[in-house]
Amino acid sequence: MTNDGGDTVGDPLFADQDPIFTRKELLHVGHVPEEDRIVGRDTEIESVAEETGAVVRGDPPNNVMIYGKTGTGKSLVSRHVATRAKNAAQANGVDCDVLYIDCSEADTETRATRQIATVLKQQTAYDQHIPLRGVGTMEYYRHIWQILDAHLDAVLVILDEIDKLADPNILMQLSRAREAQKTECYIGIIGISNKIQYKEQLDERINSSFGHRELFFHPYDAEQLQEIMRNRTDAFQPGVLGSGTIELCAALAAKKHGDARKAIDILKEAGELARRNGDTKITDQHIKQAQNVAEINRVEELTSGGTIHAKLALYSLASQVLTHSQETFSTREVYERYTQMCDIAGYDPVTENGLYKQLKEQAFLGVIESTKTGGGRSQGSYLLHRLVTDPKHIVKAVRRDASLEVLPSLADLEELADVEDRDLQMTLDHST
Ligand SMILES: Nc1ncnc2c1ncn2[C@@H]1O[C@H](COP(=O)(O)OP(=O)(O)OP(=O)(O)O)[C@@H](O)[C@H]1O
Numbered sequence: 001m002t003n004d005g006g007d008t009v010g011d012p013l014f015a016d017q018d019p020i021f022t023r024k025e026l027l028h029v030g031h032v033p034e035e036d037r038i039v040g041r042d043t044e045i046e047s048v049a050e051e052t053g054a055v056v057r058g059d060p061p062n063n064v065m066i067y068g069k070t071g072t073g074k075s076l077v078s079r080h081v082a083t084r085a086k087n088a089a090q091a092n093g094v095d096c097d098v099l100y101i102d103c104s105e106a107d108t109e110t111r112a113t114r115q116i117a118t119v120l121k122q123q124t125a126y127d128q129h130i131p132l133r134g135v136g137t138m139e140y141y142r143h144i145w146q147i148l149d150a151h152l153d154a155v156l157v158i159l160d161e162i163d164k165l166a167d168p169n170i171l172m173q174l175s176r177a178r179e180a181q182k183t184e185c186y187i188g189i190i191g192i193s194n195k196i197q198y199k200e201q202l203d204e205r206i207n208s209s210f211g212h213r214e215l216f217f218h219p220y221d222a223e224q225l226q227e228i229m230r231n232r233t234d235a236f237q238p239g240v241l242g243s244g245t246i247e248l249c250a251a252l253a254a255k256k257h258g259d260a261r262k263a264i265d266i267l268k269e270a271g272e273l274a275r276r277n278g279d280t281k282i283t284d285q286h287i288k289q290a291q292n293v294a295e296i297n298r299v300e301e302l303t304s305g306g307t308i309h310a311k312l313a314l315y316s317l318a319s320q321v322l323t324h325s326q327e328t329f330s331t332r333e334v335y336e337r338y339t340q341m342c343d344i345a346g347y348d349p350v351t352e353n354g355l356y357k358q359l360k361e362q363a364f365l366g367v368i369e370s371t372k373t374g375g376g377r378s379q380g381s382y383l384l385h386r387l388v389t390d391p392k393h394i395v396k397a398v399r400r401d402a403s404l405e406v407l408p409s410l411a412d413l414e415e416l417a418d419v420e421d422r423d424l425q426m427t428l429d430h431s432t
């Protein structure tokens with residue numbers, strides 16, 4: 001296939017095929033916007049540049065860990081700054097390269113080192129064979145040190161979704177490589193996680209030997225989300241977006257999470273819906289419907305990295321909300337429902353404290369909110385959990401997991417709610 005960078009397909013047969021999109025790739029999650037299209041992250045860009053920028057002068061870079069909720073630009077900013085640092089370094093005659101490793105795929109030390117070694121081989125003139133199976137971590141490290149020594153002065157390694165990595169040993173190996181005289185090459189690590197708890201885990205497990213600075217990325221506000229989307233309006237055919245389209249998408253996305261991925265997702269889904277309906281304009285109706293789809297996608301994505309118990313925990317809270325006319329539930333109440341759901345799905349339940357940890361994690365991801373009650377002197381204080389997201393979306397998203405399909409569906413839960421309402425009514429009737 002040839003594509004000379006033009007935006008339209010050459011053959012007129014296909015030219016008018018899409019009434020909605022012209023450059024849909026602008027709305028893809030992996031799309032890296034040009035520098036002037038990165039909105040509202042100037043300070044973050046500068047901070048990452050400050051830590052990694054020494055490579056430009058041929059000096060050793062610092063390591064940095066970036067934390068922040070999903071869709072706050074962590075991956076984008078890291079790739080952007082690392083690429084600019086590499087280009088600036090090369091312009092100064094420093095042989096510098098960037099490696100991007102997605103640890104949700106390369107989730108063990110062996111997989112991660114294998115990927116680093118093979119990507120390095122692809123990006124350099126290394127001619128030794130690197131076996132893909134049958135060898136261990138040591139062998140991959142050996143190749144890595146050799147390639148770095150032979151071909152590079154500096155390398156920036158982005159370890160995205162680093163919390164998915166079963167073992168943080170790779171951080172120590174990479175950061176101590178020079179000291180341990182494995183290689184002369186300078187190595188700078190950019191670790192990324194949307195789990196703040198990972199910070200504590202990391203602090204415990206690597207005992208400060210992995211020297212690094214920490215950065216925290218904040219959610220976007222509605223204005224920033226508007227600008228992020230406005231910079232991508234050339235994804236659409238002229239006239240498809242109405243005057244308030246972007247504002248509505250931004251308002252919906254900002255209201256809950258300030259998540260840029262979700263904002264863009266809503267816009268894309270709304271376009272898809274319009275196209276499927278044969279409409280030539282995106283309406284408010286499309287956007288609201290798109291928000292539901294985007295929300296289910298988002299919940300599914302957020303929980304996809306978590307354990308089955310995180311999903312069961314969320315489902316339990318959601319089903320409680322749906323079957324009771326009440327919004328907040330204590331850990332104990334969620335736990336009761338959770339053990340029943342484990343029973344249905346055939347999983348051994350974790351302890352109540354284990355469930356509490358799962359809920360805390362979801363709170364960080366922004367799926368739920370947990371608040372401490374004052375409690376009475378006799379009761380003590382306890383946590384109340386509330387869903388930030390529509391419980392129906394949670395139920396749908398969780399049941400997309402094949403092993404959790406057996407959990408009650410929305411219709412089942414509605415029936416259950418009727419029954420419980422009737423019970424409630426009966427109780428009320430009796431008490432009067
Ligand atoms: N400041 C921004 N300007 C323009 N586009 C942005 C900005 N921030 C994020 N985006 C876009 O939003 C999407 C999500 O951003 P990104 O992947 O960087 O989020 P993240 O913080 O890494 O989230 P996660 O923790 O879920 O991986 C991407 O498509 C990205 O291009």
Ligand SMILES: [Mg+2]
Pocket residue numbers: 074075076160
């Ligand atoms: Mg990311």
